[in-house]
Amino acid sequence: MDWKQLLLLFVAAMLAGAVNAVAGGGTLLTFPALLAVGTLAKIANATSTVALWPGQLSSLWGYRREIGENQDAIGRLAIPSLLGGILGAMLLLRTPAGLFANLVPYLILMATLLFMAQEPLSRWQRARSAAAAGPGGPAESADKNRDEISARGWAGVMVFQFFVAVYGGYFGAGIGILMLAALGLMGFRNIHRMNGLKNINGLCINLVAAVIFIANGLVQWPIALWMATGAIVGGYGGAGIARKIGQKNVRRIIIVIGFGLTLSLLIKREAGVRSAPPLHGAPRMGANHTG
Numbered sequence: 001m002d003w004k005q006l007l008l009l010f011v012a013a014m015l016a017g018a019v020n021a022v023a024g025g026g027t028l029l030t031f032p033a034l035l036a037v038g039t040l041a042k043i044a045n046a047t048s049t050v051a052l053w054p055g056q057l058s059s060l061w062g063y064r065r066e067i068g069e070n071q072d073a074i075g076r077l078a079i080p081s082l083l084g085g086i087l088g089a090m091l092l093l094r095t096p097a098g099l100f101a102n103l104v105p106y107l108i109l110m111a112t113l114l115f116m117a118q119e120p121l122s123r124w125q126r127a128r129s130a131a132a133a134g135p136g137g138p139a140e141s142a143d144k145n146r147d148e149i150s151a152r153g154w155a156g157v158m159v160f161q162f163f164v165a166v167y168g169g170y171f172g173a174g175i176g177i178l179m180l181a182a183l184g185l186m187g188f189r190n191i192h193r194m195n196g197l198k199n200i201n202g203l204c205i206n207l208v209a210a211v212i213f214i215a216n217g218l219v220q221w222p223i224a225l226w227m228a229t230g231a232i233v234g235g236y237g238g239a240g241i242a243r244k245i246g247q248k249n250v251r252r253i254i255i256v257i258g259f260g261l262t263l264s265l266l267i268k269r270e271a272g273v274r275s276a277p278p279l280h281g282a283p284r285m286g287a288n289h290t291g
Contacts, residue, residue, distance in 0.1 A: 005037040006226065013227035017055040017234025019250055025115045026052055027173035028108070028254050030227060032261045041101045042092065043220060046213035049172055050224045053210055055231035056203050067196045076154060077201050080162035085205035088169020089212040105265040107171045112258030114174030119251065121181055157182055161201065168205040169212075176202055 012033035016026025027048055034044035067074065092100070160182040168175035179198045188194050213219055 001037060001223075009033050009037065009223060009227050010230040013051055013230030014234035016052060017231035017236075019254065020052070020055060020231075020235065025111075025173065025176075025251075025254050026055075026231070028111055028115065028258050030231075031108070031173070032257060034223070035104075035261075039220065039223075040097065041104050042095075042097055043218055045092065045100075045171060046210075046218035047220050047224045047227070049206055049213060050210045050219050051227035052231050053203070053206050054228045055235040056199065056206060058232060058235050067200055070193055070197055073197055074200055076158060077161050077197065078204055080158045081165045081201040081204040082208050084162040084165020085169035085208040086212065088166040088171075088205075089209040090169075091166070092170050093212070093216055093218075102269065105262045105269065108173070108258055108265070109262040111171070111173030112255060112262065114177045115251070115258065116255055117177060117181075121177065121184070124184070165201075165205045168202070169209040172206065172209070175205065 009030075012029045016029040019029065020026040030048040030052060031044055034048060035041065039047065095103075161179065164175050164178045164182070167178070176198045179201060180194055183194045183197060188197075210219075
């Protein structure tokens, strides 16, 4: 691997760390970068998960107060997060490499659509917080998250979290948006507490997935460590650059990359299908065939 490819991976990881600090969706930068340097899809997925995990760990510091206020919720959601993450990672291991490569364009497309949904979802959550606070009152003063969640509501959140974790262990991009949606629908109002819960549960999902990927030899360690350094740098210092660029511009760049990569992979796959030799005994194009 030459210095240009190493630079691409470092910059992608640094930007991903910055984007995760201010918006989320960094996997949509690191995963395409790994594909661009010739990494196989399953290896790229596993390596990206391991590389971004240290940056996710450092992001918890910013939500330490909210995490302390949500210990009950963390305990309830940790179990489905861990179990779902394990199942998703095991499903990835059992997915044939060719099948996963065919699924990648659609996984990226789904993650991009989820990323696009993040901003309107945030506006909806802020509006709910303002309505809960009442006229002239801060949203935080009216926040009664733990008291407003019924037993049935908690059961719904935990079941939904399990399926989010399965997807997260399998691919990962967009899980934060899914978690925020579930928490908002089930009665949470304080966006900071929701982000704290989202971050710690995302960390649980990616931790068990990373352990399974490492144990099964799917991680390219030199690349993962190199990119982890970039992600940590981005999480601490790159967030300032992302803020200067502006969240809207950062989001637009990621969305363009997501749609562009989806289209590119679909075109390449279609070209590969057309150029593949016909199976032995299969009728050739244009040959008479009756049946």
